[in-house]
Amino acid sequence: MANSRQIAFIVLRDVHQGAYADVALDKALQKTKLPDLDRRLVTELVYGSVRRQRTLDALIDQLATKKSHQQPKDLRSILHLGLYQLRYQERIPASAAVNTTVQLAKENGFSGLTGFVNGLLRQYIRLTDKSPNPLDLPENPVERLGILYSFPDWIVQVWLEQLGFAETEKLCEWMNQAPTIDLRVNLLRTNLEVVEATLQSAGILVRRIPHLPQALRLISSTGSIPNLPGFKEGWWSVQDSSAQLVSHLLDPQPGEVIIDACAAPGGKTTHIAELIKDEGKIWACDRTSSRLRKLQQNTQRLNLHAIQICTGDSRNLPQFYHTGDRVLLDAPCSGLGTLHRHADARWRQTPASVQELTILQTELITHVSNFVKHNGVLVYATCTLHPAENEGVISAFLANNPDWRIEPPSANSASYGYCTPQGWLKVWPHQQDMDGFFMVRLRKTNNSE
Numbered sequence: 001m002a003n004s005r006q007i008a009f010i011v012l013r014d015v016h017q018g019a020y021a022d023v024a025l026d027k028a029l030q031k032t033k034l035p036d037l038d039r040r041l042v043t044e045l046v047y048g049s050v051r052r053q054r055t056l057d058a059l060i061d062q063l064a065t066k067k068s069h070q071q072p073k074d075l076r077s078i079l080h081l082g083l084y085q086l087r088y089q090e091r092i093p094a095s096a097a098v099n100t101t102v103q104l105a106k107e108n109g110f111s112g113l114t115g116f117v118n119g120l121l122r123q124y125i126r127l128t129d130k131s132p133n134p135l136d137l138p139e140n141p142v143e144r145l146g147i148l149y150s151f152p153d154w155i156v157q158v159w160l161e162q163l164g165f166a167e168t169e170k171l172c173e174w175m176n177q178a179p180t181i182d183l184r185v186n187l188l189r190t191n192l193e194v195v196e197a198t199l200q201s202a203g204i205l206v207r208r209i210p211h212l213p214q215a216l217r218l219i220s221s222t223g224s225i226p227n228l229p230g231f232k233e234g235w236w237s238v239q240d241s242s243a244q245l246v247s248h249l250l251d252p253q254p255g256e257v258i259i260d261a262c263a264a265p266g267g268k269t270t271h272i273a274e275l276i277k278d279e280g281k282i283w284a285c286d287r288t289s290s291r292l293r294k295l296q297q298n299t300q301r302l303n304l305h306a307i308q309i310c311t312g313d314s315r316n317l318p319q320f321y322h323t324g325d326r327v328l329l330d331a332p333c334s335g336l337g338t339l340h341r342h343a344d345a346r347w348r349q350t351p352a353s354v355q356e357l358t359i360l361q362t363e364l365i366t367h368v369s370n371f372v373k374h375n376g377v378l379v380y381a382t383c384t385l386h387p388a389e390n391e392g393v394i395s396a397f398l399a400n401n402p403d404w405r406i407e408p409p410s411a412n413s414a415s416y417g418y419c420t421p422q423g424w425l426k427v428w429p430h431q432q433d434m435d436g437f438f439m440v441r442l443r444k445t446n447n448s449e
């Protein structure tokens, strides 16, 4: 049976050939019968090495004569694994990190280079004996943060322009943490006290989140989520606190017609159904049927009946024109607010992909705003921290549609505390300790058609 590090190496090889880190990892773990502890090690090594890729490459550049991108691809992955353990895995003794990495090199076609691997890793250890952070860093603030925290320059630049150096550094640090898991309790089936007590009796510690009436944060490790008590019974869903704010901002009421224009897999659709006590009609539209199947499963598990599914492109659904009391557009986005949840996401997005997304977002809001009835409400939300996809899309929409205005949340809303002077809400993860989000409520005013 292959050992944890060999499996991690094979997954990294797939990732460097273009596979998604989570998909490649799942595939590899399904093929093995590793004990839980080893599975956790593989996961940590893969996600950590992918996430910290830029920092690890900078170390290779510093310690070897050939730059990281000139090294054979597999050797680079092996060095990433070794350096990752030395730099970020305090529980692994340095000697074990070095010996296992040398072994990996030997077993994967680099027996002639074991001396190089051994030498490079030992040189790193010697440098750390002299200084806790031996990485050479440039003065330029963008590159400095990009190399130290392993982000592409363009993302650091986007954040620096909004936050300045000290806050951007805190945000970068936050995004390299292990993600937390929040639950949203289904108050139609149970209540917070019962879920808290049930989880606690299964040895899982939770805490409440201020202002969010359905939220619980898991503060101890859990194992498989579907095996936790209450999941199969539909007592709760997994949903980050900031995503819960979106449906509170929409503020849906029992009996209303609500259209969720980008609904799958249904985190917010099911929340809306819970908030209206399952009384009314919610159209869950999405163009991806595989994701809508998940929405269907979630709806059944939570025993909700107000939701109707519509598969299609929301830029072309004229049957909904002027029918919605409230419309939610939780738009596809670059996900810069949830980079901590997807190890490879920071390397997949580019300024060009952001540009394409802003075009799609603009087309979606333009079409979907027609779904709203006279005097109705439209909420636009993204889980990104890129102003072009947020403030930019909304400012352009308002400039082209003078019959719409921003309506900030009311003082008794769960989302009130996150409101900015402009009336939109922006959740900065390092300040609020939840996923990054942008959301705004717009109302179609009286002078509109």
Ligand SMILES: C[S@@+](CC[C@H](N)C(=O)[O-])C[C@H]1O[C@@H](n2cnc3c(N)ncnc32)[C@H](O)[C@@H]1O
Pocket: 261, 262, 263, 264, 265, 266, 267, 268, 269, 285, 286, 287, 288, 291, 312, 313, 314, 315, 330, 331, 332, 333, 364
């Ligand atoms: C951010 S996700 C939605 C998450 C969902 N609201 C939730 O809370 O679970 C964006 C969704 O938009 C969908 N999408 C992208 N382009 C679309 C379009 N033109 N029309 C309809 N859905 C679209 C994607 O399939 C994806 O499911």
